Every structure is written in structure tokens, then in C-alpha cells.
Amino acid sequence: MLSLGEERWLLDWGGHLIQGRAADGTPLADVPPDELFLGFSRRSGRWTLDTRLAHRAEKDDPGSGELAIASAEVLSATARYAITDRWSFVLRGENLL
Numbered sequence: 702m703l704s705l706g707e708e709r710w711l712l713d714w715g716g717h718l719i720q721g722r723a724a725d726g727t728p729l730a731d732v733p734p735d736e737l738f739l740g741f742s743r744r745s746g747r748w749t750l751d752t753r754l755a756h757r758a759e760k761d762d763p764g765s766g767e768l769a770i771a772s773a774e775v776l777s778a779t780a781r782y783a784i785t786d787r788w789s790f791v792l793r794g795e796n797l798l
Contacts, residue, residue, distance in 0.1 A: 711742040721764070730764030734772075751779040774798055 714737075721732030738755035759772040776797040782790045 707746055709742075709744040711740075711744075713740045713742075714738065728762045728764045730767050732764065734758045734760040734770065747783040749779075749781040749783075751777075751781075753777045 716735070716737035717733070718735045719732055721729035723729055735758040736755055738753055740751065740753040742749065742751045744750075753776070755775045755777075757773050757775060760767075760770045763769050775795070777793070777795045778797060779791060779793045781792075784790060
């Protein structure tokens with residue numbers, strides 16, 4: 702995190718690689734596809750702005766009752782205004798690409 706006076710800047714990244722197979726080798730249901738993400742936040746006074754870009758890998762070995770899905774990039778953004786220490790107004794957008 703970088704602080705410049707009242708402003709704070711944050712860059713974060715991460716992801717997950719999850720495997721889910723039954724004892725007989727068949728794919729399990731409800732295992733999310735692999736994902737990598739990069740996020741950026743800026744906070745100044747009562748305002749916080751967040752963005753996150755994620756790459757979701759294809760899922761070509763779906764479990765029982767699931768469908769294969771293609772890879773995708775997902776962009777999300779959030780604007781938050783702290784009205785008080787306990788109350789905030791939040792506007793969030795998902796899948797903005």
C-alpha cells in the first residue's frame with residue numbers, strides 16, 4: 702500500500718488453481734475454473750474506488766449436471782462513500798467488459 706497524505710493506493714493480485722476429482726477419476730461438480738486477477742484500489746477521505754480484472758479459464762471437464770464454459774475476462778468496479786463510520790453508500794458493477 703502506498704500512502705500520500707489522505708490518499709491510499711493498493712495493488713493486489715492472486716488467483717486459484719483447483720482440481721476436483723472423485724476416487725474413480727471423474728470430475729466433481731461445483732469446482733470453479735482456474736482464475737487469475739489483478740486489483741487496484743484508491744482511497745481518499747470518505748471515498749474508496751476499486752477495480753478488479755480477472756481471467757477465468759475455460760472449464761472443459763464439467764462435473765455431473767454441469768456444462769462446459771469458455772474462458773472469459775471479467776471486469777468489476779466499486780465506488781464507496783462512507784456516510785459515517787458505520788454506514789456507506791456503495792455502487793458496484795460486475796462483468797463490465
